[in-house]
Amino acid sequence: SLPTLARMCERGYAIAIVEHRESDLAPFPAQVIDVKTAIRFLRLNGRSYHIDTDKISLWGDSSGAHSALIAGITGNTKYLPEEYPEVSTEIDCIVDWFGPTDLMAAVQHPAVIDHDSSTSPAGILIGGKSLHDHPEDVYPTNPVVHLQPDRETPPILIMHGGRDPLVPFNQSCILYEALKRMDKEAEFVKLKNAGHGWGGFMSEAALDIVEEFIMIFIKNRQGERNGTGNTDTTQTKSTIQGEISTQIRGEI
16 A cells, blocks of 8 residues: 555655556466566666665565566566566565465465456456366466576565455465475565455554565675675574464564
């Protein structure tokens, strides 16, 4: 929401809101391509806006998190826009707020909508089709399938409400487990009483977690580029680690 983003601006961050094409106008991967176009545009024009384009994080919620995940995970490898081909689309880290990660798996869990329907957000994303009737179209829309063991993945902060009625909580579990199987850097925070964007996501505690995560990984990745950073981040994550289970690293 704009008030949340304004509070992050007050903390010293430049925020660019990406207005991508809607799924009913342009199916997948148009949204991911639009995100990468925005990244390239900012890199080309950062000086005009007085922003540091060497340090870029992607942050999205729900469908926006879905686009951010795929854009950040794939980087320069696929779904590239025609505009500004000389400019990189690689970014430093990703903040995923309750994004879908495995659309077919979401169908198996109770929700306030029928995710399998051709008129659901997922169905519209693949061109107005039922998910089960067109698994070949669903497959590339899942962020988890783009993870590669031999390709560096930007660190990912996952935050999901324990009472989300729209995107099942297991969607974030699926992503976190996939990241950990490949030894990728990830943090997972459960907002135990939160729903789909309400019940804690706009709190200062949630923003503190986001800011700490961004600072850790932007600082260290920038240091790696300059040869001066501490690449061991395990000692600096105290506020987002927890004792909830082997999957959930923290809870607020």
